[in-house]
Amino acid sequence: MIILLVLIFLGLFLYEARGLVAGEYWRELAVFTLLMLLGLFLSILLASEVDLPYVESIWLDLYTGLREGLVPGA
Amino acid sequence: MTKEQISPRQLTFLVMSFTIGSWIVLPSGLEAWQNLWLIILLAMGMSLVFAYLCLFLFRRYPGKTLFEIHEIVYGPVIGRLFSLLFMWFFLQIGANALAVFVTLLKTRVFTATPDLALVIPWVITVVYGCRRGLEVIARCNEPLILATAGLILLSVFLVLNIMELENLYPFFNLPLPTVLWNTLGISLFPFGQNVAILMLLPQVNRPQKVRTAIFWGILAAGGLLSLLQFLAVSVFGKTGELFVFPTYEFYRMINIGQVFTRLELIPLLNFLTMGFIKIMLCLYILAVGTAQIFNLRVYQPLAFPLGVMILFVAQQLYPSISLHLEYIKLAQPFFGLFFSLFLPLLTLGVSFLRGSAQREMKS
Numbered sequence: 001m002i003i004l005l006v007l008i009f010l011g012l013f014l015y016e017a018r019g020l021v022a023g024e025y026w027r028e029l030a031v032f033t034l035l036m037l038l039g040l041f042l043s044i045l046l047a048s049e050v051d052l053p054y055v056e057s058i059w060l061d062l063y064t065g066l067r068e069g070l071v072p073g074a
Numbered sequence: 075m076t077k078e079q080i081s082p083r084q085l086t087f088l089v090m091s092f093t094i095g096s097w098i099v100l101p102s103g104l105e106a107w108q109n110l111w112l113i114i115l116l117a118m119g120m121s122l123v124f125a126y127l128c129l130f131l132f133r134r135y136p137g138k139t140l141f142e143i144h145e146i147v148y149g150p151v152i153g154r155l156f157s158l159l160f161m162w163f164f165l166q167i168g169a170n171a172l173a174v175f176v177t178l179l180k181t182r183v184f185t186a187t188p189d190l191a192l193v194i195p196w197v198i199t200v201v202y203g204c205r206r207g208l209e210v211i212a213r214c215n216e217p218l219i220l221a222t223a224g225l226i227l228l229s230v231f232l233v234l235n236i237m238e239l240e241n242l243y244p245f246f247n248l249p250l251p252t253v254l255w256n257t258l259g260i261s262l263f264p265f266g267q268n269v270a271i272l273m274l275l276p277q278v279n280r281p282q283k284v285r286t287a288i289f290w291g292i293l294a295a296g297g298l299l300s301l302l303q304f305l306a307v308s309v310f311g312k313t314g315e316l317f318v319f320p321t322y323e324f325y326r327m328i329n330i331g332q333v334f335t336r337l338e339l340i341p342l343l344n345f346l347t348m349g350f351i352k353i354m355l356c357l358y359i360l361a362v363g364t365a366q367i368f369n370l371r372v373y374q375p376l377a378f379p380l381g382v383m384i385l386f387v388a389q390q391l392y393p394s395i396s397l398h399l400e401y402i403k404l405a406q407p408f409f410g411l412f413f414s415l416f417l418p419l420l421t422l423g424v425s426f427l428r429g430s431a432q433r434e435m436k437s
Contacts, residue, residue: 016375028370035364035379042386055166056392056401063405 089291168356
Protein backbone atom coordinates (compact mmCIF):
# COMPACT_ATOMS: atom_id res chain seq x y z
CA MET A 1 0.00 0.00 0.00
CA ILE A 2 2.78 2.41 0.96
CA ILE A 3 4.72 1.60 -2.22
CA LEU A 4 1.57 2.23 -4.26
CA LEU A 5 1.09 5.58 -2.50
CA VAL A 6 4.69 6.61 -3.17
CA LEU A 7 4.29 5.66 -6.85
CA ILE A 8 1.05 7.66 -7.19
CA PHE A 9 2.59 10.72 -5.54
CA LEU A 10 5.73 10.38 -7.64
CA GLY A 11 3.69 10.12 -10.86
CA LEU A 12 1.63 13.19 -9.99
CA PHE A 13 4.74 15.09 -8.91
CA LEU A 14 6.53 14.37 -12.21
CA TYR A 15 3.42 15.29 -14.23
CA GLU A 16 3.02 18.63 -12.46
CA ALA A 17 6.72 19.46 -12.02
CA ARG A 18 7.36 19.14 -15.78
CA GLY A 19 5.07 22.12 -16.47
CA LEU A 20 6.46 24.14 -13.59
CA VAL A 21 10.07 23.61 -14.68
CA ALA A 22 9.23 24.46 -18.31
CA GLY A 23 7.58 27.71 -17.19
CA GLU A 24 10.43 28.46 -14.76
CA TYR A 25 8.06 28.58 -11.83
CA TRP A 26 10.79 27.80 -9.25
CA ARG A 27 9.03 29.25 -6.23
CA GLU A 28 5.84 27.37 -7.13
CA LEU A 29 7.87 24.18 -7.57
CA ALA A 30 9.39 24.56 -4.09
CA VAL A 31 5.99 25.07 -2.39
CA PHE A 32 4.43 22.28 -4.45
CA THR A 33 7.25 19.88 -3.49
CA LEU A 34 6.88 20.78 0.18
CA LEU A 35 3.12 20.25 0.13
CA MET A 36 3.46 16.99 -1.80
CA LEU A 37 5.95 15.67 0.78
CA LEU A 38 3.55 16.68 3.57
CA GLY A 39 0.66 15.04 1.71
CA LEU A 40 2.68 11.87 1.18
CA PHE A 41 3.66 11.77 4.85
CA LEU A 42 0.02 12.18 5.96
CA SER A 43 -1.16 9.54 3.46
CA ILE A 44 1.44 7.08 4.75
CA LEU A 45 0.25 7.75 8.31
CA LEU A 46 -3.32 7.01 7.22
CA ALA A 47 -2.35 3.90 5.29
CA SER A 48 -0.27 2.57 8.19
CA GLU A 49 -3.27 3.06 10.53
CA VAL A 50 -1.15 4.94 13.03
CA ASP A 51 -3.15 5.91 16.12
CA LEU A 52 -3.44 9.71 15.90
CA PRO A 53 -5.53 12.12 18.00
CA TYR A 54 -8.81 13.36 16.52
CA VAL A 55 -9.09 17.07 15.72
CA GLU A 56 -12.45 17.61 17.42
CA SER A 57 -11.32 15.68 20.51
CA ILE A 58 -8.42 18.14 20.82
CA TRP A 59 -10.81 21.14 20.54
CA LEU A 60 -13.19 19.58 23.07
CA ASP A 61 -10.33 18.92 25.52
CA LEU A 62 -9.19 22.52 25.06
CA TYR A 63 -12.74 23.75 25.67
CA THR A 64 -13.12 21.59 28.81
CA GLY A 65 -9.72 22.73 30.10
CA LEU A 66 -10.56 26.40 29.54
CA ARG A 67 -13.96 26.01 31.18
CA GLU A 68 -12.40 24.28 34.18
CA GLY A 69 -9.80 27.05 34.39
CA LEU A 70 -12.26 29.93 34.05
CA VAL A 71 -15.24 28.48 35.95
CA PRO A 72 -13.91 25.88 38.43
CA GLY A 73 -16.40 23.09 39.14
CA ALA A 74 -18.59 23.97 36.11
CA MET B 75 -2.47 34.50 -11.05
CA THR B 76 -5.09 34.52 -13.80
CA LYS B 77 -7.92 36.90 -13.03
CA GLU B 78 -11.18 34.99 -12.97
CA GLN B 79 -14.45 36.84 -12.88
CA ILE B 80 -17.84 35.86 -11.50
CA SER B 81 -21.07 37.82 -11.61
CA PRO B 82 -22.94 39.04 -8.49
CA ARG B 83 -25.69 36.49 -9.25
CA GLN B 84 -23.12 33.68 -9.22
CA LEU B 85 -21.79 35.03 -5.92
CA THR B 86 -25.33 34.90 -4.48
CA PHE B 87 -25.62 31.25 -5.54
CA LEU B 88 -22.18 30.43 -4.12
CA VAL B 89 -23.11 31.99 -0.77
CA MET B 90 -26.31 29.91 -0.79
CA SER B 91 -24.49 26.64 -1.51
CA PHE B 92 -21.74 27.39 0.98
CA THR B 93 -24.29 28.13 3.70
CA ILE B 94 -26.56 25.19 2.94
CA GLY B 95 -23.53 22.86 2.51
CA SER B 96 -23.40 20.14 5.13
CA TRP B 97 -25.81 21.80 7.59
CA ILE B 98 -28.74 20.65 5.50
CA VAL B 99 -28.12 17.01 6.43
CA LEU B 100 -26.68 17.47 9.93
CA PRO B 101 -28.29 20.52 11.53
CA SER B 102 -26.85 22.01 14.70
CA GLY B 103 -28.99 23.24 17.60
CA LEU B 104 -31.03 20.04 17.84
CA GLU B 105 -31.80 20.73 21.51
CA ALA B 106 -34.13 23.48 20.25
CA TRP B 107 -35.54 21.14 17.62
CA GLN B 108 -39.18 22.23 17.63
CA ASN B 109 -38.23 25.89 17.35
CA LEU B 110 -35.23 25.42 15.11
CA TRP B 111 -36.98 26.88 12.07
CA LEU B 112 -37.62 30.10 14.01
CA ILE B 113 -34.12 30.14 15.48
CA ILE B 114 -32.69 29.88 11.95
CA LEU B 115 -34.51 33.10 11.07
CA LEU B 116 -33.12 34.85 14.15
CA ALA B 117 -29.63 33.50 13.42
CA MET B 118 -29.92 34.70 9.83
CA GLY B 119 -30.54 38.23 11.11
CA MET B 120 -27.54 38.01 13.44
CA SER B 121 -25.34 36.62 10.68
CA LEU B 122 -26.18 39.60 8.48
CA VAL B 123 -24.45 41.76 11.11
CA PHE B 124 -21.34 39.54 10.85
CA ALA B 125 -21.52 39.67 7.06
CA TYR B 126 -21.74 43.48 7.01
CA LEU B 127 -18.77 43.65 9.36
CA CYS B 128 -16.72 41.60 6.89
CA LEU B 129 -18.02 43.66 3.99
CA PHE B 130 -16.94 46.81 5.80
CA LEU B 131 -13.43 45.38 5.78
CA PHE B 132 -13.74 44.69 2.05
CA ARG B 133 -15.00 48.23 1.40
CA ARG B 134 -12.00 49.65 3.24
CA TYR B 135 -9.64 47.59 1.07
CA PRO B 136 -11.42 47.17 -2.27
CA GLY B 137 -10.01 44.54 -4.61
CA LYS B 138 -8.10 42.78 -1.80
CA THR B 139 -8.69 39.29 -0.43
CA LEU B 140 -8.78 38.61 3.32
CA PHE B 141 -5.15 37.43 3.28
CA GLU B 142 -3.98 40.53 1.41
CA ILE B 143 -5.86 42.69 3.93
CA HIS B 144 -4.04 40.87 6.76
CA GLU B 145 -0.67 41.73 5.22
CA ILE B 146 -1.64 45.39 4.78
CA VAL B 147 -3.04 45.73 8.31
CA TYR B 148 -0.58 43.65 10.36
CA GLY B 149 2.50 43.71 8.14
CA PRO B 150 3.97 40.72 6.25
CA VAL B 151 4.99 38.51 9.20
CA ILE B 152 2.05 38.83 11.61
CA GLY B 153 -0.33 39.14 8.64
CA ARG B 154 0.83 35.78 7.30
CA LEU B 155 0.43 34.22 10.74
CA PHE B 156 -3.20 35.39 10.82
CA SER B 157 -3.67 34.04 7.30
CA LEU B 158 -2.27 30.68 8.40
CA LEU B 159 -4.82 30.60 11.24
CA PHE B 160 -7.57 31.15 8.68
CA MET B 161 -6.06 28.44 6.49
CA TRP B 162 -6.71 26.00 9.31
CA PHE B 163 -10.29 27.32 9.63
CA PHE B 164 -10.98 26.79 5.91
CA LEU B 165 -9.31 23.37 6.03
CA GLN B 166 -11.52 22.32 8.92
CA ILE B 167 -14.69 23.63 7.22
CA GLY B 168 -13.91 21.58 4.09
CA ALA B 169 -12.92 18.50 6.07
CA ASN B 170 -16.03 18.82 8.23
CA ALA B 171 -18.32 18.87 5.19
CA LEU B 172 -16.50 15.86 3.72
CA ALA B 173 -16.61 13.92 6.99
CA VAL B 174 -20.33 14.60 7.53
CA PHE B 175 -21.33 13.41 4.07
CA VAL B 176 -19.11 10.34 4.35
CA THR B 177 -20.67 9.51 7.74
CA LEU B 178 -24.15 9.91 6.24
CA LEU B 179 -23.34 7.68 3.27
CA LYS B 180 -21.55 5.15 5.44
CA THR B 181 -24.31 4.84 8.03
CA ARG B 182 -27.35 5.03 5.74
CA VAL B 183 -26.51 3.94 2.19
CA PHE B 184 -23.12 2.23 1.69
CA THR B 185 -22.88 0.55 5.08
CA ALA B 186 -20.28 -2.05 4.08
CA THR B 187 -18.10 0.22 1.93
CA PRO B 188 -14.75 1.33 3.39
CA ASP B 189 -14.45 5.06 4.15
CA LEU B 190 -11.59 5.61 1.74
CA ALA B 191 -13.58 4.16 -1.18
CA LEU B 192 -16.08 6.98 -0.64
CA VAL B 193 -13.59 9.72 0.15
CA ILE B 194 -10.99 9.22 -2.59
CA PRO B 195 -13.32 9.62 -5.64
CA TRP B 196 -14.85 12.61 -3.88
CA VAL B 197 -11.47 14.29 -3.39
CA ILE B 198 -10.40 13.55 -6.98
CA THR B 199 -13.56 15.28 -8.30
CA VAL B 200 -13.06 18.22 -5.95
CA VAL B 201 -9.40 18.62 -6.96
CA TYR B 202 -10.41 18.55 -10.64
CA GLY B 203 -13.05 21.23 -10.06
CA CYS B 204 -10.63 23.39 -8.08
CA ARG B 205 -8.03 23.24 -10.85
CA ARG B 206 -10.61 24.44 -13.40
CA GLY B 207 -11.04 27.63 -11.38
CA LEU B 208 -13.69 29.75 -9.75
CA GLU B 209 -15.61 30.52 -12.94
CA VAL B 210 -16.19 26.81 -13.56
CA ILE B 211 -17.17 26.18 -9.91
CA ALA B 212 -19.62 29.10 -10.06
CA ARG B 213 -21.12 27.91 -13.36
CA CYS B 214 -21.47 24.33 -12.07
CA ASN B 215 -23.11 25.64 -8.96
CA GLU B 216 -25.91 27.48 -10.77
CA PRO B 217 -28.01 24.46 -11.87
CA LEU B 218 -27.14 22.56 -8.67
CA ILE B 219 -28.37 25.22 -6.27
CA LEU B 220 -31.47 25.81 -8.40
CA ALA B 221 -32.21 22.07 -8.26
CA THR B 222 -31.72 22.06 -4.48
CA ALA B 223 -33.94 25.11 -3.97
CA GLY B 224 -36.54 23.62 -6.33
CA LEU B 225 -36.50 20.33 -4.44
CA ILE B 226 -36.96 22.01 -1.07
CA LEU B 227 -39.87 24.05 -2.44
CA LEU B 228 -41.37 20.92 -4.02
CA SER B 229 -41.12 19.17 -0.64
CA VAL B 230 -43.94 21.41 0.61
CA PHE B 231 -46.33 19.60 -1.75
CA LEU B 232 -44.83 16.16 -1.15
CA VAL B 233 -45.47 16.22 2.60
CA LEU B 234 -48.89 17.89 2.60
CA ASN B 235 -50.61 14.59 3.42
CA ILE B 236 -48.36 13.73 6.38
CA MET B 237 -47.67 17.10 8.01
CA GLU B 238 -49.55 18.24 11.09
CA LEU B 239 -49.30 21.86 12.09
CA GLU B 240 -49.99 20.96 15.75
CA ASN B 241 -46.51 19.41 15.80
CA LEU B 242 -45.06 22.90 15.63
CA TYR B 243 -46.55 23.96 18.98
CA PRO B 244 -45.55 25.27 21.45
CA PHE B 245 -43.48 28.17 20.08
CA PHE B 246 -40.43 29.24 22.07
CA ASN B 247 -41.08 27.03 25.08
CA LEU B 248 -37.33 27.17 25.77
CA PRO B 249 -35.36 29.12 28.35
CA LEU B 250 -33.99 32.37 26.93
CA PRO B 251 -30.30 31.32 27.33
CA THR B 252 -30.99 28.18 25.23
CA VAL B 253 -32.62 30.28 22.50
CA LEU B 254 -29.77 32.80 22.52
CA TRP B 255 -27.04 30.14 22.60
CA ASN B 256 -28.57 28.25 19.68
CA THR B 257 -29.15 31.46 17.74
CA LEU B 258 -25.50 32.36 18.20
CA GLY B 259 -24.42 28.81 17.32
CA ILE B 260 -26.38 28.78 14.05
CA SER B 261 -25.38 32.33 13.15
CA LEU B 262 -21.75 31.10 13.35
CA PHE B 263 -22.32 27.69 11.77
CA PRO B 264 -23.41 27.62 8.96
CA PHE B 265 -23.90 31.37 8.34
CA GLY B 266 -20.67 32.67 9.93
CA GLN B 267 -18.53 30.41 7.77
CA ASN B 268 -19.25 32.82 4.95
CA VAL B 269 -16.21 34.77 6.12
CA ALA B 270 -14.45 32.47 3.62
CA ILE B 271 -16.27 34.32 0.82
CA LEU B 272 -14.01 37.32 1.57
CA MET B 273 -11.35 35.43 -0.36
CA LEU B 274 -13.54 35.50 -3.49
CA LEU B 275 -14.89 39.06 -3.45
CA PRO B 276 -12.13 40.67 -5.58
CA GLN B 277 -13.19 38.32 -8.38
CA VAL B 278 -16.72 39.71 -8.62
CA ASN B 279 -16.99 41.69 -11.84
CA ARG B 280 -19.27 44.37 -10.36
CA PRO B 281 -17.90 45.12 -6.85
CA GLN B 282 -20.64 47.65 -6.13
CA LYS B 283 -23.19 44.79 -6.20
CA VAL B 284 -21.30 42.57 -3.72
CA ARG B 285 -23.28 43.70 -0.67
CA THR B 286 -26.64 43.03 -2.29
CA ALA B 287 -25.44 39.68 -3.64
CA ILE B 288 -24.32 38.47 -0.20
CA PHE B 289 -27.46 39.81 1.45
CA TRP B 290 -29.72 37.87 -0.93
CA GLY B 291 -27.52 34.76 -0.69
CA ILE B 292 -27.77 34.63 3.11
CA LEU B 293 -31.48 35.46 3.02
CA ALA B 294 -32.29 32.76 0.46
CA ALA B 295 -30.17 30.11 2.20
CA GLY B 296 -31.71 30.96 5.57
CA GLY B 297 -35.21 30.89 4.09
CA LEU B 298 -34.65 27.48 2.49
CA LEU B 299 -33.10 25.96 5.64
CA SER B 300 -35.88 27.36 7.78
CA LEU B 301 -38.56 26.03 5.41
CA LEU B 302 -36.98 22.57 5.43
CA GLN B 303 -36.83 22.53 9.24
CA PHE B 304 -40.42 23.78 9.39
CA LEU B 305 -41.54 20.84 7.24
CA ALA B 306 -39.44 18.33 9.18
CA VAL B 307 -40.86 19.49 12.52
CA SER B 308 -44.41 19.52 11.18
CA VAL B 309 -43.95 15.90 10.05
CA PHE B 310 -42.02 14.45 13.00
CA GLY B 311 -43.04 16.67 15.87
CA LYS B 312 -40.89 16.34 18.97
CA THR B 313 -39.61 12.88 17.99
CA GLY B 314 -37.51 14.47 15.21
CA GLU B 315 -34.81 15.45 17.68
CA LEU B 316 -33.96 11.76 18.12
CA PHE B 317 -32.57 11.52 14.58
CA VAL B 318 -28.97 12.32 13.75
CA PHE B 319 -29.84 13.10 10.12
CA PRO B 320 -33.40 14.43 10.38
CA THR B 321 -33.60 15.70 6.79
CA TYR B 322 -32.77 12.26 5.41
CA GLU B 323 -35.35 10.61 7.68
CA PHE B 324 -37.89 13.28 6.74
CA TYR B 325 -37.71 12.39 3.06
CA ARG B 326 -38.11 8.71 3.97
CA MET B 327 -41.55 9.51 5.36
CA ILE B 328 -42.94 10.74 2.03
CA ASN B 329 -45.72 8.48 0.84
CA ILE B 330 -48.07 9.56 -1.92
CA GLY B 331 -50.70 6.94 -2.69
CA GLN B 332 -48.25 4.08 -1.94
CA VAL B 333 -46.58 4.96 -5.26
CA PHE B 334 -44.06 7.65 -4.38
CA THR B 335 -42.29 6.10 -1.42
CA ARG B 336 -38.68 5.79 -0.23
CA LEU B 337 -37.65 8.94 -2.06
CA GLU B 338 -34.80 9.74 0.30
CA LEU B 339 -32.02 8.94 -2.18
CA ILE B 340 -33.10 11.68 -4.59
CA PRO B 341 -32.72 14.53 -2.09
CA LEU B 342 -29.63 12.83 -0.68
CA LEU B 343 -27.91 12.94 -4.09
CA ASN B 344 -29.10 16.50 -4.50
CA PHE B 345 -27.75 17.59 -1.13
CA LEU B 346 -24.45 15.81 -1.84
CA THR B 347 -23.92 18.29 -4.66
CA MET B 348 -24.05 21.12 -2.10
CA GLY B 349 -21.33 19.30 -0.17
CA PHE B 350 -19.28 19.04 -3.37
CA ILE B 351 -19.55 22.77 -3.99
CA LYS B 352 -18.68 23.61 -0.38
CA ILE B 353 -15.60 21.38 -0.31
CA MET B 354 -14.56 22.57 -3.78
CA LEU B 355 -14.80 26.20 -2.67
CA CYS B 356 -12.82 25.46 0.50
CA LEU B 357 -10.11 23.76 -1.54
CA TYR B 358 -10.05 26.63 -4.04
CA ILE B 359 -9.75 29.17 -1.21
CA LEU B 360 -6.99 27.10 0.42
CA ALA B 361 -5.06 26.87 -2.84
CA VAL B 362 -5.45 30.57 -3.68
CA GLY B 363 -4.65 31.48 -0.06
CA THR B 364 -1.46 29.39 -0.06
CA ALA B 365 -0.45 31.00 -3.34
CA GLN B 366 -0.97 34.46 -1.82
CA ILE B 367 0.94 33.64 1.37
CA PHE B 368 3.96 32.42 -0.64
CA ASN B 369 3.60 35.01 -3.46
CA LEU B 370 3.04 32.39 -6.16
CA ARG B 371 1.87 33.07 -9.70
CA VAL B 372 -0.26 29.92 -10.08
CA TYR B 373 -2.36 27.99 -7.58
CA GLN B 374 -3.45 24.95 -9.65
CA PRO B 375 -0.51 22.64 -8.74
CA LEU B 376 -1.36 23.07 -5.04
CA ALA B 377 -4.88 21.64 -5.44
CA PHE B 378 -3.85 17.97 -5.21
CA PRO B 379 -1.64 18.10 -2.06
CA LEU B 380 -4.17 20.37 -0.32
CA GLY B 381 -6.94 17.95 -1.34
CA VAL B 382 -4.96 15.17 0.35
CA MET B 383 -4.80 17.31 3.49
CA ILE B 384 -8.59 17.80 3.46
CA LEU B 385 -8.91 14.03 3.12
CA PHE B 386 -6.52 13.44 6.03
CA VAL B 387 -8.24 15.96 8.34
CA ALA B 388 -11.67 14.55 7.38
CA GLN B 389 -10.49 11.08 8.38
CA GLN B 390 -9.04 12.38 11.65
CA LEU B 391 -11.87 14.81 12.48
CA TYR B 392 -13.97 12.70 14.84
CA PRO B 393 -14.05 9.04 15.88
CA SER B 394 -17.85 8.88 16.19
CA ILE B 395 -20.86 11.02 15.30
CA SER B 396 -21.72 11.40 19.01
CA LEU B 397 -18.39 13.16 19.64
CA HIS B 398 -19.04 15.38 16.61
CA LEU B 399 -22.48 16.34 17.98
CA GLU B 400 -20.88 17.15 21.34
CA TYR B 401 -18.26 19.26 19.56
CA ILE B 402 -20.98 21.13 17.61
CA LYS B 403 -22.89 21.81 20.82
CA LEU B 404 -20.00 22.84 23.08
CA ALA B 405 -16.87 23.90 21.23
CA GLN B 406 -18.04 24.89 17.73
CA PRO B 407 -19.64 28.24 18.78
CA PHE B 408 -16.37 29.38 20.40
CA PHE B 409 -14.34 28.19 17.43
CA GLY B 410 -16.71 30.00 15.04
CA LEU B 411 -16.83 33.11 17.19
CA PHE B 412 -13.04 33.39 17.07
CA PHE B 413 -12.80 33.19 13.27
CA SER B 414 -16.10 34.70 12.12
CA LEU B 415 -16.34 37.59 14.52
CA PHE B 416 -13.29 38.17 16.74
CA LEU B 417 -10.53 38.09 14.11
CA PRO B 418 -12.38 40.21 11.47
CA LEU B 419 -13.32 42.67 14.25
CA LEU B 420 -9.71 42.80 15.44
CA THR B 421 -8.49 43.38 11.87
CA LEU B 422 -11.04 46.15 11.40
CA GLY B 423 -10.05 47.76 14.72
CA VAL B 424 -6.32 47.61 13.97
CA SER B 425 -6.95 48.93 10.47
CA PHE B 426 -8.80 51.94 11.93
CA LEU B 427 -6.04 52.55 14.49
CA ARG B 428 -3.30 52.30 11.88
CA GLY B 429 -5.31 54.43 9.45
CA SER B 430 -5.81 57.19 12.00
CA ALA B 431 -2.15 56.90 13.14
CA GLN B 432 -0.98 57.25 9.53
CA ARG B 433 -3.23 60.27 9.02
CA GLU B 434 -1.80 61.90 12.19
CA MET B 435 1.74 61.23 10.99
CA LYS B 436 0.97 62.79 7.60
CA SER B 437 -0.62 65.89 9.16
